[in-house]
Amino acid sequence: MANGLLSWMFHAKRRNRMLFLLAFIGPGIMVMLADTDVGSAITAAQSGVQWGYTMILPQVILMPILFMVQEMTVRLGIVTQKGHGEAIREQFGLGWGLVSVGALFLASVGALITEFSGISGVSQLMGLPVWLGVSMAAIALIAIGLSGSYQRVEWIGIALGSLEVAFFVTAIWSHPHLSALTRGMVTVPILHSGYLFLLAANVGAVIMPWMIFYQQGAVIDKKWTMSQIKTARWDTGIGAVMTQAIMIAIVITAAATLRSHHITSLQSVSQISRGLSAVLGGIVGKLIWGAGILGAGFVAALVASLAGAWGISEVFGLPHSLNHRLKDAPGFYIIYTLAHVLGALVVIASIDLVQLTIDVEVMNAILLPVVLGFLLALEARALPPQFRMQGFYRYLVLAVSGLVMAFGLYTLITVI
Secondary structure, three states: OHHHHHHHHHHHHHHHHHHHHHHOOOHHHHHHHHHOOHHHHHHHHHHHHHHHHHHHHHHHHHHHHHHHHHHHHHHHHHHHOOOHHHHHHHHHOHHHHHHHHHHHHHHHHHHHHHHHHHHHHHHHHOOOOHHHHHHHHHHHHHHHHOOOOHHHHHHHHHHHHHHHHHHHHHHHHOOOOHHHHHHHHOOOOOOOHHHHHHHHHHHHHHOOHHHHHHHHHHHHHOOOOHHHHHHHHHHHHHHHHHHHHHHHHHHHHHHHHHHHHOOOOOOOHHHHHHHHHHHHOHHHHHHHHHHHHHHHHHHHHHHHHHHHHHHHHHHOOOOOOOOOOOOOOHHHHHHHHHHHHHHHHHHHHOOOHHHHHHHHHHHHHHHHHHHHHHHHHHHHHOOOHHHOOOHHHHHHHHHHHHHHHHHHHHHHHHHO
């Protein structure tokens, strides 16, 4: 009997430990895994190829910046129990609500095009026709969203996103020289225009408009309350560190392999994979890197489409919960489905996917100041005083947000 009691206590303790860890796995982890999407992966690889290890330190600095922005989103969602689009409509009127969801729709469809472009690249690597690989991915994503449970969608999304661990494998397998890595981390050629441009692109790749809409809606669907704000902050903080660590792994992989073999420019997932295959062998280049891209594309497509469906439904007052069945929220699910269909069709029909990806990045640069502007205005207006930023931290977040918006505009001006 004593042995049975000890065994029960051991298993109960292990279950409690697992439940404690699961408490910190939520919208923050999901949205941050989506943040390292296909476009971000290509941007990080390009950074490693062109500037080597000197782009690692900026990725570290971006961790707290990303946390600051998404933490505001968490507080807005939990305290107001309103999605981002609904909060904008309520505080600033339907006209501004339409402006916000117009920007969101463009960003979400643009993100889907980018993610499906990455999936098409992986399809080609595996010998599948692009139309088949992209169509299968779109059907799978639509089915996941129609499952009728937010928690189920979140678990599936995090499981798919965990394939991005493959990027850590490629970083280790690339055997970077520690001395060169250390020198690169303390070298930041900020005055070089080429470095500054790519740094701006990395900033733009970190904070996506759809991330804000997604996380604010997700904490509501997850039924988190004000007693769980601390948990939500941990969830967001862990996710911010995780996504930037993945970006660093990609930078290291590209710097230690492709750059060392004098590859100076990258344009597509397929080119990166072929380059890694030539340097590290076919298994790493094709299977491991492909798995990371596939996971990144799937979770980002899921998050971007849900963000779009949530935001548009909120502004127009439509039922909009993943916990609803299709018959209870038809408008929400139709928007979600059409976003995938549109993104998939554009990629299948497109000839120049590289140019499409560039166009999406430029568009995000235009939209970022608008989205961050709304977020800061809502934080100051929609929250009760006790839940608003105070003192030095408030001024720090305002300064950081201003810098991020300036970087987005700089990217746009430079490209034009």
